[in-house]
Every structure is written in C-alpha cells, then in structure tokens.
Amino acid sequence: MKHRIGFNALSRNSAHRKALKRNMVTSLFRYERIETTKAKALEVRKMAEKMITRAKVDSVANRRQIAKDINDEAIAVKLFTEIAPLFVERKGGYTRILKTGNRLGDAAEMVILELVEKTAKSDKKAEKKAEKTEKKSEKTEKKSEKTEKKASKPAKKAEKSDSEEK
Secondary structure (H helix, E strand, O other), rough: OOOOOOOOOOOOOHHHHHHHHHHHHHHHHHEEEEEEEEHHHHHHHHHHHHHHHOOOEEEEEHHHHHHHHHHHHHHHHHHHHHHHHHHHOOOOOOOEEEEEOOOOOOOOEEEEEOOOOOHHHHHHHHHHHHHHHHHHHHHHOOOHHHHHHHHHHHHHHHHHHHHOOO
C-alpha cells in the first residue's frame, strides 16, 4: 500500500530534490513558463502555488519564507510586486500544465508549466513586436516611394526627349 506517500521523490536524494524544485520555481517565476517532464511539473506546481498564495499578502514574514526558497532577490521582488497582485481575486489554480508530447530520447512525457495570468512584461514584448512591424512597414513604404521616383525619372526623361524631337 502507498499510504502516507505525499510526494514524488523524482529518483533523487532530498538535497538534490530540494535544489531542483527551488531552481525550477525560480525559473517559472522568471520566465512565467517552463518546459519540463510531467512528474517534475506536478511537484514544482505544488511549491509554486503555495508561494503565490503566500506572496498575495506582502509582509516581512512572508518575504522571509519565500526568500528561503528563492535565492534571486529580483525574482522574489517580482513575485511580490508583479505576479501575486495578478492573482488577488483568484483562490487557487495559478498555474496550468499543457501537454506537449513525449521526449525523443527517453519518451518521457513533456509538459509546459505556465502561470495562468501574464504580467505586463509580456505585453511590452508584444508592443515591441508591433513597433518593429511598424518600422518595417515604414521602411518598405520608403523603399517603394524611392522605386516609384526612380521609375518616374526615366518617364520624365522620355517625355523631355519627345518634346525635344518635336
């Protein structure tokens, strides 16, 4: 029987497992989505959701509890200032797991673990992409104007030569 087995050991000793979870949670909060195996994602999800729940109330005690597991101060600040405020109205379910298929090497089931809500940073990326496309369209318009001018110059020269012949 499998009584009182509350977590997956992931075939690692406790120190390695703890380091793995800490690193993956930090990466999840940094990039807001990570690709990993299903077993790891299920374990990391537990830790991440508890951290987000704790970060919804910004207090010194909660910051210290989070700092025990997240060593990067910038990510801890991001968790409290950007990520947690997105989920204030939500009672749970801050992450989602999307299946992506099996890994080629060992056929492990791969998934994408991501936050349900996106921060404004991803919106900035979308704005930058929009700006780039606008710049590209402006450049193509300028190029088309130049080609039109070049095309119209020989026509003008032809008109001048026709008027000179008369």
